[in-house]
Each structure stands twice: as structure tokens, then as C-alpha cells.
Amino acid sequence: MTAIEEINLTVNGERSTHRVPVRMNLVDFLRNELGLTGSHVGCEHGVCGACTVEVNGACVRGCLMLAVQADGLEVTTIEGLTASGRAGALQAAFHRRNSLQCGFCTPGMLASALEYCERGGAADRAAIREHIAGNYCRCTGYQSIVDAIYEVIAAEEAQ
Amino acid sequence: MTGPLSIFDRPNAYIGKSVPRPDAARLLVGRGQFVDDQQLPRMVHAAFVRSPHAHARIVSIDGAQAATMQGVVAVYDGSDMADHCEPWVGTLTHMQGLRSPPQYPLALDVVRWQGEPVAMVVATSRALAEDACGLIDVDYELLPEACNVEAALDRDAAVIHPEFGNNLAWERIVDSGDVDAAFARNDVTIVERTFRFNRHTGVTLEPRSSVVDFNPADETMTYWYAGQAPHMMQAILSKHLGLAEENIRLIANDVGGSFGIKIHTYGDDIATAVAARILARPVKFIADRNESFLTDIHARDHRIHGRMAVARDGEIAALEIDDLTGIGPYSMYPRTSAIECNQVLNLTGAPYAIQNYRARGQVVFQNKNLMSQYRAVGHPVAMAVAEGLLEDAALAIGLGSVDIRKRNLIRDDAYPVTSAAGMKFDDLSHCRTLDKLLDIMGHDVLREEHAKLRSSGIHRGIGIASIVEVTNPSPLFYGVGGASIAAQDGATVRLDAAGAIHVSASITEQGQGTNTIIAQIAADMFGVEIDRVKVTTGDTAHVPYGGGTWASRGAGIGGEAVLQAATALRGQVLEVAGTILQCAPDRLDILSGSIVDVKTAAQRMTLRELGRIVYFRGNELPPDVKPELIATRHYRVTDFPFVFTNGAMAAEVELDPETGFVKLLGFWVVEDCGRVINPQLVDEQIRGGVVQGIGGAFYEECIYSSNGQLLNASMADYLVPMAAEMPDIVVAHVETPTKTSVLGAKGAGEAGTGGAPAALLNAVNDALRAFDTSISEMPMTPERLLKALGVV
Ligand code: FES
Ligand code: FES
DSSP states (O other): OOOEEEEEEEEETEEEEEEETTTHHHHIIIIISSTTTTSSSSSSSSSSSSTTEEEEEEETTTTTTTTGGTTTEEOGGGGGGOOSHHHHHHHHHHHHOOSSOSSSSSSHHHHHHHHHTTOOOOOOOHHHHGHHHHSSSSSSSHHHHHHHHHHHHHHHOOO | OOOSSSGGGGGOOOOOOOOOOOTTHHTTTOOOOOOOOOOOOOOOEEOOOSSSSSSSSEEEOOOOHHHHHTEEEEEEEHHHHHHHHHHHOOOOOSSSSSSOOOOOOOOOSEEOOOOEEEEEEEESHHHHHHHTTTTTTEEEEEEEOOOOOGGSSSSSSOOSSSSSSSEEEEEEEEESHHHHHHOOTEEEEEEEEEEEEEEOOOOOSSSOOOEEEEETTEEEEEEOOSSSSSHHHHHHHHHHHTOOOOOOOOEHHHHHOTTTGGGGHHHHHHHHHHHHHHHHHHEEEEOOOOHHHHHSSSEEEEEEEEEEEEEEEOOEEEEEEEEEEOOOOOTTTTSSSHHHHHHHHHHTTTOOOOSSSEEEEEEEEEEEOOOOOOOOTTHHHHHHHHHHHHOOOOHHHTHHHHHHHHBBOOOOOSEEOOTTTHHHTTTTHHHHHHHHHHHHHHHHHHHHHHHHHTTTTOEEEEEEEEEEEEEOTTTTTTTTGGGGOSSSSEEEEEEEETEEEEEEEESSSSSSHHHHHHHHHHHHHHHHHHGGGEEEEEEEEEEESOOOOOOIIIIIIHHHHHHHHHHHHHHHHHHHHHHHHSSGGEEEETTTTTTEEEETEEEEEEEHHHHHHHHGGGGSSSOOOOOOOEEEEEEESSSSSEEEEEEEEEEEEOOOOOOEEEEHHHHEEEEBBBSSSSSHHHHHHHHHHHHHIIIIIIIIIOOOOOSBBBOOOOOOOOOOOGGGOOOOEEEEEOOOOOOTTSOOOOOOEEEEEHHHHHHHHHHHHHHGGGGTTTOOOOOOOOOHHHHHOOOO
């Protein structure tokens, strides 16, 4: 039950080695072992999206992946997003548009939003809503989040 | 107010502007400080064994094996906790007749709902604490349950607290005018309907969270708190743990949503504080999602029978309601679980001029999780009942939905008005908000469109609701009943040596933008740019004493305290500036961080210079000038028990009669919350509130089996509004500032949740009309709609 294994991984560009209980999930590892508390835990059963992080370029639910499964992989959390480029544009748009209230869903929501943009998602409100439909937000009612993502893509398209 | 040019028209004004929230920047880069982010040296973790039964006697608890597990620091049961904690009772003296037995952190000998905490393990990690919980053996003897609200008062119902004789917790009757005579009039048409509002819950994305540390050397407790009312919690911990109030410090940094859920007293949180005290080290308890569903307070749970008599011209001759509401086995502490029902009695029909009103409320115990105040306490129920009956009445007498409202709404020039239920209203604008609503939604065009579509088999509906919202409560809400809950709030504003100002305020932030509006008001009233205002909230060691943020009171009450304090500081600074500059203070002003000539706006000195002189070179000042550039002001509402807001909402839906699915096509809100301090923040409060209302109306339900088992205690099974199904929501305003304060702000946090279900109910029933059927139960699930349609 408390078997321990060693893992090597790269988190936000930093490589490190850790001994982790095999039952520990990735988000608990990031939060409790690495102190990267920007990723949040809302349900621990893969529904709310608060724990969404990027693993080898794809969005992953940090509560549904074990830390040992991240052995050899590259993880990017909210702390590792660069202030320039699309991530920065999304953060700025979220700020302007007040696309967050309590901010608990925000790191996961940004990860999903970034994934949509990176995949060449269109400035289409319904498609944006569809894409973020796996991220729960209790505070905003989503409209301001859709507005911010739309704005970033529309601005890119206009260039 | 100061003369014809209002203080809100000064240059560099921030009040009324959509200033982005300074603290959002931090949350956007993963720099939030939520309770679970706390990592303290020597910190240990709590997990709880919870009752699997709705009602059972605890025969024995065997924690011996768990206690010997490596990593386990302590195992406690109910009596261990009771030795260190006085029980609490969820009653208030002004809720006359309300009864509820003493409650302990962990169950003592009987468990009364599934999920009630029974034993606690503290270990070096949460995972180990949960492992140890699995080793604790609890032997139960099952007792008969009383779960169904409608059967809880039956003669043969199991009695949950034998000492009370039956399951009635509270009863209230309102009887105003001559209801019987009005119903007996021969010119009235009577409509009636039984409504059901099933249980739902808050589902804050951040679960309930506590980290508590205790230092035995100086008997001080520090509690990192994910809640709304730090000073209330300080008083509760003091009273029940027997610690001096001043030795308890509550710190609320970022709070991941609360909506009323986190304002109550939960046994597991109190047990965490007790354990920290016994162990003299930090203890963390973070509820998991299953625990949240089982123990975060649930909301609503009403069965209401309503009757309305209308005259031929549409006049509401009388309204009568009978509300039965289930609150679980205890009344929640310290706000009680009777307020929800009380609000329903106070508010049903409140937008309308109704002379004859009778209401009975019965609040009953049942073997389910506790029910208590959640966002828009009682409002969605009260609004949906009145609006639903009004729609029935309009149909029965052949009047339009809009016409019957216009016939009965309290006129905008009629205030002050006291309602049949005794509520005092002032500065409301029902008629203007309804007109504006009809305008922005294009009401008449939509109706025509729907009529055409109906003939081609597309079933759309429009629902309208006029609503009131209780905001800015006075001490008559809780304090009068003996609760240590402040209705006043305070703010301290001080000038530092660099010319910036620091505000500490007793209202709290859970994402509404409290800290932002505090900065806006202070910057505006004092005269600096907003980035020169630093705000502190949430920490009892650093803020004035006050109530916190709940009942839509932050902006209206806390905001006024900030306004008064910043204005006072401005006076102090101008006084000193006058001395330094050798001129009368009233010839000076503060603008953008400088002392200026009031007429020409020419700069006389910067605040930095003034700060330098006052703090460092006091020798340049006459001896009678005191270096005091700090002001504290407190504010409470005195003239009214509450400051009500009003609004009008409309929903447009499309019903698929074959599947029972409803698509939300549009939602419109016109809200009058008095002076709007930050339009974007207010609009987002309203949108978020509407979506929570949509949740209660269509998706969210705590589904219990007949023996009190919660069947959908996970986010996979309990449906919440997600982005794909939600409509864009159009928000507009009418601004009627309240006369009770200079700021003129009323609350805006709950209107959306309070009003949306009423509009949605009417919209769905409008779509159902073609099928000659209707629905009166929420959530309006596809299954219930198919039943109403006779399909299943
Ligand atoms: S915590 Fe991982 S999806 Fe909710
Ligand atoms: S901002 Fe609070 S959950 Fe999204």
C-alpha cells in the first residue's frame, strides 16, 4: 500500500529525482512534494478540472494520473506558464474581463483554454464552451471566461 | 452628500468604473493562498470516520488498531471531543419557539444523518489518516429513520430527538389583512398549486478547509480559515473551546468560493481546532468531495402549497402559502436553519401590493444532512411560488404575463412601503426595471416568434419574474437573537510616509471583488490613484471588528465604512496640509496623490512630501499638530432591518417534448442594486448568481433513498452547470441609491440565484402550455418533464 518508487521528471523546465509512494497522484505530488500549489484539487475523481496540468504537451487531470506515471515526462503547471505569448495573452484577457472570481478553477481553466488556442481552436463561442465543458467553475457562470478566450483568438486572427 | 456636485463626480473617480481586480493577477499565475496551500512545520492531517447510517445508536467504537499504526498521532471519538469542547445549540431568541438539541463535534451516542462524523484520526499524512480510519471498527444498532419531510410530522414518524416529543423544530404564522374574506369574494378567481424545491448544495470548488495551530506557551490559536465571517468564528471558538477571544486569530486569505456554505459551524472543523489544541501542533483538515456532499449544508427542501385569489382586473386579492421545510437533524449553528423558511414567509409576493396575506411555515427535523443558509436564502423559493401562481392567475383570467405584473407591482413612487409580511421597502423600482427588461429582451418580438414556431412544432417559452433581494442587514437579522454576529463593519485608512494609503477592513473576499471595491472607494474618497491603495482583509489580528461578507452586505455596509474612514483621513490630511501651507484646509483638495488648490487644481505639495514632514521632520510642525494620519469608521444600517434591492428577470427556453430536455436560449436581468461601484464586478456577480439559480432549477439535486442514503455524493453523479449548456446572460441596471448611506450601494450577490429559478419555471411552463400541462418541482429534470408530459 505504501510502496515507494523513484521517479525522474521535468517540471516547469527543472529536472529532478524523487522517491514517491506509488499511490500518490500527480497533483498531490506537485502540490505537497514540490510546493507547486497553483494546481488545485476540487474532486479527486476527474470531473472538476481544477487539477488540469500539461504533461508532454497534452492536458491531463492531475488527480487521475499517478506521480509514478510521470516518470520520464515533462510537466507544466500554472507556475511554469510564460508571461509572453498565448499564455500571457490569456492571463491578461482573463484579468481584463474578470474571468475569475475566487480563482480556484483558474489554473485548470487556463490550461484548458491554452490547449484550445494551441490546437488552433476557432473564435467560436459554442466551440469554446464545448472545449471548457470539462472545467467546473462555480463562481463566474462561464460567460466571462468564454469572452476572454474568444478575445485572444479573435485578436490573433486579426493579425 | 456635499452639495449639488456630488462627491462621486470628483475627477479621478473610481466609483462607478469597471476597474480590473488587482488581486486577480496573483490568482492568474498560481500565486493564490488557499488554506490547503498552507504547509507548516510539524503539521499533521485529519480524516474522519463517518456514519454510514441515517439513524443509529453507536454501540461501540474500537480505535485500538488504528492508534497503533505508524504515522498515526491520535484517534478521538465523540466523548474525547466533548471533554474539550462545549456543545453548541442552533437557536436564536428572536426565532421564537425554535428548538434544537446540543451538538458536539463528533456524534456522542446516536448518529442522525449519513455522513455525521463519528471518529477522528490525526496522522502525518491524509492518506495515512484515511488508512487508519479504515481500521476503526464502529458497531451500530439501527434506529428507524424519519427522512421524508412530508411524513416527518406524522403520528407514527420516528422521533429524532425523543425529548422533543415530535419532529417539529419551529413554526411561524403570518396573518395580515382578511385573507378568508378575500378568498370568499365572488369576483375573484382562485388558483392553487403545490411546489416542491428539492435539496441541492453549494459545491464550492474549494472544499471546506481548515488549518489550525495552537501554541501552549501563550495559549494562542491561529486558524487559517476558508470562510466569510472571521470574527464570528473567533467568538465561536472562544466560547466552545474556552479560549480567550483575543488569543484566537482567524486568517482568511484566498477563499475558493463560499456562497454561504462555509459560514456555518461544522463538527469536523471544530474537531480540527480541538485536536490542534490537544496536540499543540498544526492540524489540517480538507474535506474531500464525498465529505462535502455529505456534510456541507444542503439548501431548500421545501414543499409549499400556495393559493392566490385574483380579481377580474388582475388585482391580487389574497395570497396564502403553507411551507414545510426539512432541515436535517439539527438547526445549524449559529445562524439557525429556520431563517430559510422565515425568508420564504417574509418574501413571497414581496414585489406586489398585496393586502391580504397568510403564511404558515413549519420547519421539521429529518435524518438527512443539515439544511441551512445558502446563497439567496429562501429567495428562489419565495420568488418561484409567487411568480408561478401569478402566471397561473394570469392564464385563468385571460390576462397577459406582463399586464398582471403591471397591475400589481408596487409603484415606483409609492415608497416607503410596508408589505403585508411586515417588510419595510424603500428606494425600489419594480416598474422601471420591468419596463427596461421588456425592452432589452425584445419581449413582444420574441412572443410573436414563439407563436409562429409553435405551429411548426418548436416549443419555446418565456418566463418573467420580478424579485426583491434582502441585502445590507441590520442587527435585527442575527445579533438581536443573541448571536455573536456583527452587523456593523469597520475600516481603518492610514497614510504612509511615501504617500500611499493602507486600508484594513472587516468585510471579506471570496472572489466577489471585495478588496477591489474597497480600494476604489478609498482611492476615490481620499484622492489617490488606485495602485497607491493597499488593502488588508480577512485577518482578525489586523482588521477592525466586523461581520464579514454575507447576506450581500460587503459593499453596502463595509463599503460605507471605507467611504467614511477615507473621507475622515482626507480631512486630517487637509488639516495638516493647511498648517504646512499656511492656508485654510477648505481651500485645498487631494487629487491624484497631491495636495492641490481646490479652485485651480494647481499642485501645492505631494502626499509624499506631506508624509515626510509629518513622520520624519515633525520639528517643522507646530507642537499642537498631531502626527495622526489614520482614521477608523464603523457603519451599520439603522433605519431599516434590511436594505432591499429589486430586479426583473426573463428566461427563454426551448423544450424538446420527446426527450424532456430544455435548452436555455437566453437570459436577461435588470437589477437595481443602488449605486454600482464596479459595473463589471456587479454584472459578474449577477451572472454567476443566475447560473447557480439555473443549477437549482434544472440540474442540482441531493438525491436520497427512502432510508436516508445520499445516492449521488460525487461530482460525476451530482450535476452542476457546465459551460456548454449555459446561455450568455444580458445584464442591465436601474440605479436607485439607498438613502441609508452616503455611498448608496445595496447588495448584488444573491439576486441572480434568488430570481432565476422563478423565471425559468415560468419559461418552462410557458413552453408546456401547448401540451396543457405544467411542472412545479425543481430541479426540472428531463424525467420530471416527461412525467408532466405524460410520456413516462
Ligand atoms: S481534482 Fe482532478 S478533476 Fe477534480
Ligand atoms: S472562479 Fe471560483 S470556481 Fe471559478
